[in-house]
Amino acid sequence: MPVSSAESAQRTMSLSALAADSPVTPNTRFDGWFDARRRDSGFKVTRIPFERLAGWAFDRDTGTLSHDSGRFFSVEGLRIEAEPPYSTWEQPILVQREIGILGLLVREFDGVPHFLMQAKLEPGNSGAVRLSPTVQATRSNYTGVHRGRAIPYLEHFVAPSTGTVLVDTLQSERGSWFLRKRNRHMVVAVEGPVEEHQDFRWLTLGQLRRLMRRDNTLSMEACSVLACLPGTAPEDGGRPRHALREVTGSLVEVKARCEVGQHRIPLREVASWRRLDDEISRPDRRYFKVIAAEVHAATREILHWTQPLIAPVPGGLAVLLTRTFDGVRHVLLHARVEAGSLDVAEFGPTVQCTPSNYRDTPPARRPRFLDLSLAPAPGRLLYDTVLSEEGARFHHAESRYRIIDVGDELTDVPPDFVWVTPGQSERLLRHGYYLNMQARTLLAALRSVV
Numbered sequence: 001m002p003v004s005s006a007e008s009a010q011r012t013m014s015l016s017a018l019a020a021d022s023p024v025t026p027n028t029r030f031d032g033w034f035d036a037r038r039r040d041s042g043f044k045v046t047r048i049p050f051e052r053l054a055g056w057a058f059d060r061d062t063g064t065l066s067h068d069s070g071r072f073f074s075v076e077g078l079r080i081e082a083e084p085p086y087s088t089w090e091q092p093i094l095v096q097r098e099i100g101i102l103g104l105l106v107r108e109f110d111g112v113p114h115f116l117m118q119a120k121l122e123p124g125n126s127g128a129v130r131l132s133p134t135v136q137a138t139r140s141n142y143t144g145v146h147r148g149r150a151i152p153y154l155e156h157f158v159a160p161s162t163g164t165v166l167v168d169t170l171q172s173e174r175g176s177w178f179l180r181k182r183n184r185h186m187v188v189a190v191e192g193p194v195e196e197h198q199d200f201r202w203l204t205l206g207q208l209r210r211l212m213r214r215d216n217t218l219s220m221e222a223c224s225v226l227a228c229l230p231g232t233a234p235e236d237g238g239r240p241r242h243a244l245r246e247v248t249g250s251l252v253e254v255k256a257r258c259e260v261g262q263h264r265i266p267l268r269e270v271a272s273w274r275r276l277d278d279e280i281s282r283p284d285r286r287y288f289k290v291i292a293a294e295v296h297a298a299t300r301e302i303l304h305w306t307q308p309l310i311a312p313v314p315g316g317l318a319v320l321l322t323r324t325f326d327g328v329r330h331v332l333l334h335a336r337v338e339a340g341s342l343d344v345a346e347f348g349p350t351v352q353c354t355p356s357n358y359r360d361t362p363p364a365r366r367p368r369f370l371d372l373s374l375a376p377a378p379g380r381l382l383y384d385t386v387l388s389e390e391g392a393r394f395h396h397a398e399s400r401y402r403i404i405d406v407g408d409e410l411t412d413v414p415p416d417f418v419w420v421t422p423g424q425s426e427r428l429l430r431h432g433y434y435l436n437m438q439a440r441t442l443l444a445a446l447r448s449v450v
Helices: 006-018 027-039 205-211 220-227 244-257 370-374 422-428 437-446
Strands: 044-048 056-058 065-067 074-082 089-095 100-109 112-121 129-132 135-137 164-172 182-189 200-204 260-265 279-281 288-296 304-312 316-325 328-337 345-348 351-353 381-388 398-405 417-420
Touching: 006 112, 006 205, 027 112, 027 129, 027 200, 027 205, 056 304, 089 260, 100 220, 112 135, 112 205, 129 220, 164 437, 182 220, 200 205, 205 220, 220 381, 220 437, 244 328, 244 345, 244 417, 244 422, 316 370, 316 437, 328 351, 328 422, 328 437, 345 437, 351 370, 370 398, 381 437, 398 437, 417 422, 422 437
Parallel strands: 100 182, 316 398
Antiparallel strands: 044 288, 056 065, 065 074, 074 089, 074 260, 100 112, 100 135, 112 129, 112 200, 164 182, 279 288, 288 304, 316 328, 316 351, 328 345, 328 417, 381 398
């Protein structure tokens, strides 16, 4: 049955999930192709002082770092004013008003849905290449502001598209580093031939789930879109611990209780941060820094450019705790307030932090469940993989993603945490701004292990 509607997609997606290999792109052929893409990337990224940025400049009055075109993104200052238990702080933040497209093309081969994945080069990624969605582009990219080459397969994701749209939802970007940034997550089914390209291959959902267990292979953007697929979460098979209205109500409670003010301020006035010749950073070296890079690429839409990048402190950690209640799998989500959130808070994973940022913090102020996440009990670690943040804006931003089974522990949790079934998570992902990027990534990974 062709993938020609959302209903038929849900019926056939399980076939794709069961297909751990494919005659279209056999695993052995994929490995050779992907290794060759990495070897032949021709990517060279060099850190440079800010004065060598071409087309980018600091505003004399505010210190804002932006592009001459007024497009792409800018680095500005942000003051967050929040009531306890949260705090007030200032930081640099990326401001990008336009909405990007993260689009996956899907087509059936012999009755099994396959996804067209891209070996995409990004300047901030170690190793350069990640397996990414078919299209991953901002409006500035696909409208040609960079004056580069056309983006392959874009026509399937902009009107008028000839395919069948299976997923179309706005989801948040990384709230710690972007101010109210959103991306359009799309999955579009097509029938009939699709032009071949050397940087793209068709893979089943089963193959993709296998690749999710490899360090730095799938991009988080790919995982985020895969998490939104309909009908791919494990069946709950029983009664959830909380009704869905109670789950959403717990997030609303956090939003209503926490008054958070986001105030854009001149970048030059951000407290505790300093601008040097080649970075904007804190004297204590915590959190992240803003750097500048020069990029040479052999196979991108544009072959040479310079740009700012955010370089976080190494050692990020994102952890999803899981257990069963009455035979039903649940995951523990945290209603998390972040600097750039569109509406105060979203559900994140159980733990999301960089542990070294808390090295001198009293135990009572460390993230909850951090110690359990760093040292799980023997046999409880279900998933343990290093994944990269988006390399177009972030430099060597790698985090360890873990899923840990806690057995019969943690029956009762603090009020800003809630136990949710995978099926409930899938229903939340039909809408925007319920689950953050890290939570979506881990939910996609969960489907590869349970």
